Amino acid sequence: MKVLAAMSGGVDSAVAAARAVEAGHDVVGVHLALSRMPGTLRTGSRGCCTIEDSMDAQRAANIIGIPYYVWDFSERFKLDVVDDFIAEYSAGRTPNPCMRCNERIKFAALLEKALDLGFDAVCTGHYAAIVTDEDGNRELHRASAWAKDQSYVLGVLTAEQLAHAMFPLGATPSKAEVRAEAAARGLSVANKPDSHDICFIPDGDTRGWLAERVGTATGDIVDREGNRLGTHEGAHAYTVGQRKGLNVGYPSPDGRPRFVLEVRPKENTVVVGPREALDIAEIAGSRYTWAGMAPADPTTPFACEVQIRAHADPVPAVASVTGGELVIRPDVPLNGVAPGQTAVVYVGTRVLGQTTIDRTVSAVPV
Known part of the structure; x- marks a missing residue:
């Protein structure tokens, strides 16, 4: 070839x-x-x-x-x-x-x-494997050594792209x-050392890099009930699950640390709360793709595993396509999941597909 x-x-x-x-x-x-x-x-x-x-x-x-x-x-x-x-x-x-x-x-x-x-x-x-099934269809699988497995970042590949990929x-x-x-x-x-972090932000200062391009604007930091707790210089500088740099002027009533639960850019507001409020019972996204052959009937719930970060452990889940979204319900709540992240779905070692997360459902409602 x-x-x-x-x-x-x-x-x-x-x-x-x-x-x-x-x-x-x-x-x-x-x-x-x-x-x-x-x-x-x-x-x-x-x-x-x-x-x-x-x-x-x-x-x-x-x-x-x-x-x-x-x-x-x-x-x-x-x-x-x-x-x-x-x-x-x-x-x-x-x-x-x-x-x-x-x-x-x-x-x-x-x-x-x-x-x-x-x-x-x-x-x-990339550390990933391509396996051809008995019908000649190509499948994307994890590498033999999970410690270096990179199949997660390849979860966006389509069947046509896999047909011309070599790892x-x-x-x-x-x-x-x-x-x-x-x-x-x-x-x-x-x-030679491995590359890491974001290649176009060489000093690793994502907040500063974004501030130069998006600008700063003072906004409120609020709790889940909407009570104002402090201010920030730009909602874009915060991510779900973040703990440090919140600029909250006083501790929570129970003395426990607060975490970013939600970012509301239209209101320039950052919502904070307890760690347990980060637990997510459901994630869904409309921008989903299949890495190779799709399930015969993706609208029927199927057992799988979901991985939400490159180095995260996969979590057992049930997924299905419902209302134009790939909806994934983990067996145990996921922690600190944010819209914009990618959820990659596995069946065994095979990468079945992925979706960019559009919405999440908290396991701890207000």
């Missing part, structure tokens, strides 16, 4: 590209220039699209012996990921930019261009083994 290897400049994508070559594929490496500031250098282990990363990817491609190109996707990245991130926060939701990047950049824009150029598949260094690291037992393999291959990225 003719394979386009997406090379971030990290060790995982480099080893994935090398394995694709060893498997006999005709491989071309490509680095996506996503930053609108191409001179930016990596700070610590943050980020994944700096000029330094591009050079690391080129060095790896040279050693592997494959052609290498840099494609400028910065404008698409700004529109589909960065601007979406700002809009979601401004609407009081908690977005996951890595999900959007995988959905709209790596497996939409990149795959579309790859297919137009005659490639058969896009190869990445050579899916069966690798550990990241240490990948690093050892990279070192044996002479790849200089063997000991």
Whole structure:
């Protein structure tokens, strides 16, 4: 097959590209220039699209012996990921930019261009597995080592995208083994730190970054009954489950800490309350997709597991499509779930689908 290897400049994508070559594929490496500031250098282990990363990817491609190109996707990245991130926060939701990047950049824009150029598949260094069922349908599954499993952030992939996806690291037992393999291959990225956090906010100060772009506006912090407890400088700076930096002038009657329960951007109001009020009995979203074949009748409730963060434990649940929404009811309440987050649904190790959470139902009503 003719394979386009997406090379971030990290060790995982480099080893994935090398394995694709060893498997006999005709491989071309490509680095996506996503930053609108191409001179930016990596700070610590943050980020994944700096000029330094591009050079690391080129060095790896040279050693592997494959052609290498840099494609400028910065404008698409700004529109589909960065601007979406700002809009979601401004609407009081908690977005996951890595999900959007995988959905709209790596497996939409990149795959579309790859297919137009005659490639058969896009190869990445994600830790996930693709399994073909007895009818020839491709399914997305967890990686063999759950500690490094990245199937959650790939839950947005559709059946068509899975048909052209390749994850050579899916069966690798550990990241240490990948690093050892990279070192044996002479790849200089063997000991390069993993990227983390949000790549376009290199200093990790999400609140400050948003304030520069959205601005600040004084608003009220209230309890669940609407009583004013304090003020804030912008509702966009708060997320559900947050405890620190609430600026509440006096303690709760029972002395227990308060947490952000809800963000109301239209009113510029932040609602706070006790930890137990964060327990969620139901989540639902209308923007849902299936990773491969959909259930035969998704309107009939089915048993599954739901995961709401990349590193969260899956929770047993019952799901169904009702009234145009994928509605998920966990067997035990989920804690601190916010609209805008992504709920990924599993059946065993298989990723069945996902939805962006539009609404939640508290297990502790007012």
